[in-house]
Amino acid sequence: MTDIKAALRSQRIETPSWAYGNSGTRFKVFAQQGVPRDPYEKLADAAQVHAYTGIAPTVALHIPWDKVDDYADLARHAGELGVRIGAINSNVFQDDDYKLGSVTHPDARVRRKATDHLLECVDIMDATGSDTLKLWFSDGINYPGQDDIRSRQDRLADSLAEVYDRLGEGQRFLLEYKLFEPAFYATDVPDWGTAYAHCVRLGPKAQVVVDTGHHAPGTNIEFIVAFLLRDGKLGGFDFNSRFYADDDLMVGAADPFQLFRIMYEVIRGGGFTDEVAFMLDQCHNIEPKIPGQIRSVMNVQEATAKALLVDRDALSAAQNEGDVLGANAVLMDAYNTDVRPLLAELREEQGLAPDPMAAYAKSGYFEKIAAERVGGRQAGWGA
Amino acid sequence: MTDIKAALRSQRIETPSWAYGNSGTRFKVFAQQGVPRDPYEKLADAAQVHAYTGIAPTVALHIPWDKVDDYADLARHAGELGVRIGAINSNVFQDDDYKLGSVTHPDARVRRKATDHLLECVDIMDATGSDTLKLWFSDGINYPGQDDIRSRQDRLADSLAEVYDRLGEGQRFLLEYKLFEPAFYATDVPDWGTAYAHCVRLGPKAQVVVDTGHHAPGTNIEFIVAFLLRDGKLGGFDFNSRFYADDDLMVGAADPFQLFRIMYEVIRGGGFTDEVAFMLDQCHNIEPKIPGQIRSVMNVQEATAKALLVDRDALSAAQNEGDVLGANAVLMDAYNTDVRPLLAELREEQGLAPDPMAAYAKSGYFEKIAAERVGGRQAGWGA
Amino acid sequence: MTDIKAALRSQRIETPSWAYGNSGTRFKVFAQQGVPRDPYEKLADAAQVHAYTGIAPTVALHIPWDKVDDYADLARHAGELGVRIGAINSNVFQDDDYKLGSVTHPDARVRRKATDHLLECVDIMDATGSDTLKLWFSDGINYPGQDDIRSRQDRLADSLAEVYDRLGEGQRFLLEYKLFEPAFYATDVPDWGTAYAHCVRLGPKAQVVVDTGHHAPGTNIEFIVAFLLRDGKLGGFDFNSRFYADDDLMVGAADPFQLFRIMYEVIRGGGFTDEVAFMLDQCHNIEPKIPGQIRSVMNVQEATAKALLVDRDALSAAQNEGDVLGANAVLMDAYNTDVRPLLAELREEQGLAPDPMAAYAKSGYFEKIAAERVGGRQAGWGA
């Protein structure tokens, strides 16, 4: 149990700046009270999540949504709030030029513009001290024949190579894949195999990031985690959960057993280290943002605690004997354990409130931002 | 062949006013040139689709997007353009009050407001002469426990009953179902069974509308069509196509064979009449709107022509003999026929250009609206 | 807690005779040691499951697999073992005549034969005292055009009506639906809507049975449960679990949270009574049969206990306030509770061993049947 607590104390989960702004579906974005108007306010909200959970010390930025004049100042602001800048996420899907693609666009001018944006994101990494660039491309086509699938791979490879070469010492990029949306026929990086193949070709600074909501129905995500870890190519996670498509619900809300299995493979595969980034990437369309993030962090933490509880010796023994039910039972025994008392205890040992949700609710922070953040333009996806 | 041509001449496909406005995904709406600024301009664009295809004489309205002060004037305007007002579509998903539902919302005040909107849509039917109300509810919940699934059915039933009672002579409503989006855990009308059960309870003026993009993966849509027709409960279609979820691509673009099978069941089941409404419901996110609608109308027409070509006597004979390959071959023979020459001939017989896409492109209409429609606010989903 | 224990003591889960025989996939059936050679031995194994769990007192039969000369004798044998005969399951999918269907076959002779088999199953209900007939039809077609979808519905309706009329006082049938397999294009009862529509037409003795593995990906099963209960049409469950298709794994093994949500809707909808049959229907292809059944019964029991723990007053309050996270938290609080100590206590209060799996393993029963059941022909699906 001491080891488990030590492991849990070392856990780090990154929250994304955009989670604190408004989000929604193509049908409607419902605005919420107290939503941040700028990156500084987003960091303040993220700091709340860290203050109550103790394991969310970094915040991912999204460029251009989080563009500021002085990134050093933004980083200093974060430090004053008790958090740090995490991954830099590039956005090459909202400029009018990107209607038919960014780095895979048929027009070389648009590709140049998109790649320049990625290079600018590395500049921001330099300025903020971030070591991770996260690349998600919405690129793809809606209709068969619309563009040439293979040529788009060539263009993708060219752009990735240029960005890869720009990476400095201690910097890396994570390539994200997604089955579909917003492209509805063929997406240029649709699955882990595609991301993996590009990263293998490029070298050790290119790794795959697994967004748990980006798979076809039935995909075994923990298999992918195990495979990528075996190959040294798992760079991190974008956590969220889904019942259908890329629903971006709170991680652990749809299938907590899956989350547990994923965390088990992370631990078993040696991925429970700083080498693998554990990030949230979800939309709180109808629930309040900060509590949504706190709950999500707690869900990951609970799944991790359960995964750490697995009796791996007993599991190996049953597996090697071909004891199907016995091996399954060892895993389920950990999953069925209620780890909330353990985590409450852990928090109290660290000087935190045992129940982060209740503590935040009582803090008055929401009432404060709801009152203060009036006027201005609320942050959001700006779609 | 004479019969087939006669059948094809009688075909009517309705286009939706919103197809002519801007649309997109939650990531970005890409504006297009020449997009209408009001319902009058939408009708003008829809009239183009009818002018070149000859089979799209009605236009669905969407309330409140198409709210005007004088519906009689709008209907007159349509008539001058050579088209008519078709179904009235209600929108109870974009008001801030509807964040947690409309007619199934836990708060009675919101339910009242939503039902009142539906009743207002019947008023608009009266004013425009429309005989069809199309009801789609985005209502649902994102998280297990968020609301009570069964109570929401009770509330839905209450609202539907009130609207049903308001329907006048010769009026009906069509209840639409959808697996998910924007609700991501439980949608209140998720499948045809739910829509059917409510409609059966209400009576003959309530029927089910099949949106071809609203099903779980693997669902056999033509089975549903056959079943609903057998029961007198198929009210119409919202046509579009999809590879993944509710992608809203042009009908026939993703799986033309499926569209053919659907049209075959329509014809076999006696549904190729005015009793069943054939409507388009799709988003031209990246392709131009008017040509997108023309192409879609043509795709439905081609599938219909192929379905009419099926040698039903030969098919029945093979089916009754248990000749698996023979029966399949009869169906495929029709599908594999190139019906484009037949349709070109049919158009010329009706005084239309044989190639609607080319004729529209040459007409200069797009250049005209692109030049004229400058300023103002382009129509769109307004999400 | 007293109420919860009382509820748990009243729970009844039926195991199926075929679960004790060999099963497998189209690729291979792996035989196991000690497998029963006849219905009498199957009942003996089923009695073990009841002996250790205390809540599995009935056993479903499958005709013709379980055909015997003297059903009264079989029922008496069951009684001596401490169990009873449960539902009678009809098999109209393994005779050579059924290659293209049974009750929906194009040939009237085959339909007559199939319906006669169903009527014979009612005779067996009379002879055994069973009150439930479970109807699953593998009927469907593999290729578009192979047979007429609508005519098959007509034939199905005719056969069901005949069987319905034959049901005696206190007897009912449950109609099962399944998306696909063994039919691979169109299944004649593919979804709950189809089963429901037929049952509604027939009357109160016809109800729908939900097999948890028979849905399209993404289907919300608890919604169906809630809907059918609201309508008085939920007759029972065939429990199993799946990651992909109709995998027939142990219930609760793939998604225990889903099982909990289902049981919650059962309880909330008033379905936790003898009116709803809770049956297992799964294949132990690689794990030992009796322990597989014990584990499955325990999984349902654990999910039930958690569902009973939900604080329904707190839940309703949060739901009615529109408190998304609060309502979800009430549900999750119950789910996250470790109910195993409670169930161990309950068992001990009833004179059972606290750990059924361990108690069975220590009993020596498996060693006994493995030694005794040598020679003869092991029971299996006989495909």
Added chain:
Amino acid sequence: MTDIKAALRSQRIETPSWAYGNSGTRFKVFAQQGVPRDPYEKLADAAQVHAYTGIAPTVALHIPWDKVDDYADLARHAGELGVRIGAINSNVFQDDDYKLGSVTHPDARVRRKATDHLLECVDIMDATGSDTLKLWFSDGINYPGQDDIRSRQDRLADSLAEVYDRLGEGQRFLLEYKLFEPAFYATDVPDWGTAYAHCVRLGPKAQVVVDTGHHAPGTNIEFIVAFLLRDGKLGGFDFNSRFYADDDLMVGAADPFQLFRIMYEVIRGGGFTDEVAFMLDQCHNIEPKIPGQIRSVMNVQEATAKALLVDRDALSAAQNEGDVLGANAVLMDAYNTDVRPLLAELREEQGLAPDPMAAYAKSGYFEKIAAERVGGRQAGWGA
């Protein structure tokens, strides 16, 4: 058109020996008349398919189903029938030892046995002159925790390396992936990424084979084809079609447009050569075997003809201009063309009957084998 005909004349599609034997589902295998009793009779049937289509000159064997004492004699027999031995398929899923896996089994003894079988298949390649070994592993687990996902990858890698090293000059193996079945939780080679990664590590003699029925719902197969061809790692196809899972229906029966898109990417990617093996792999559960294969070969041929008809210059021009509808229209124009007259003409130029299905039906071959092949044991999967 001359080029297109030349290309079509060069096409080669391989049929599998097992397609001529009985097959079915786990529920029932329906035996058919005239089914072969041994590999010699299977080859005779395969020769019929070639005789009527002119493009099916090779036959895949399956070991141990097609084990014979004298492979040279079998190859000579094939030659006399006008066909040749194609790929050798290994079967490591039907021995009782393989219940928990073959090359990934936890027990080293079973792994040794399985790998030895693979090596024996290479011996048979030497004896028959086959240059291709096709590896499909049913290996996987049914329950979380049952075995260690990562260790199984280690064992798989070891076995593949040993087989790779054994390959002679001009020999290669194709590694097949499959999402699920018969393993229902985690399959050891579940997707193209896994197969690809192993093949890349091993070298040029290891390539990926795409079975068109082995993907998760929504997977874009032509994307995978394009990607693998770009990387030189597409070794071949197992063609079949599906509406749901691995339904193994006749290729082109479920989604002929998808088959066309696949063939288009093959041609565009330079894969229409002898380097890529085009094989059928399907089950004729209810339709007659030989006509089922003839129809399937014709379906691939028709899709190929349409793909060859694509005006690639016009397509590229539209793609490069970003003309979404125009580019799509170029592709659809080819797809919508009825190529059956062209293929009939091509057959007649080659001295074949224009309609292979009709010609085979008239030949009396089926009546002959139905009469002659009485007694003995019909070939089948033997599950």
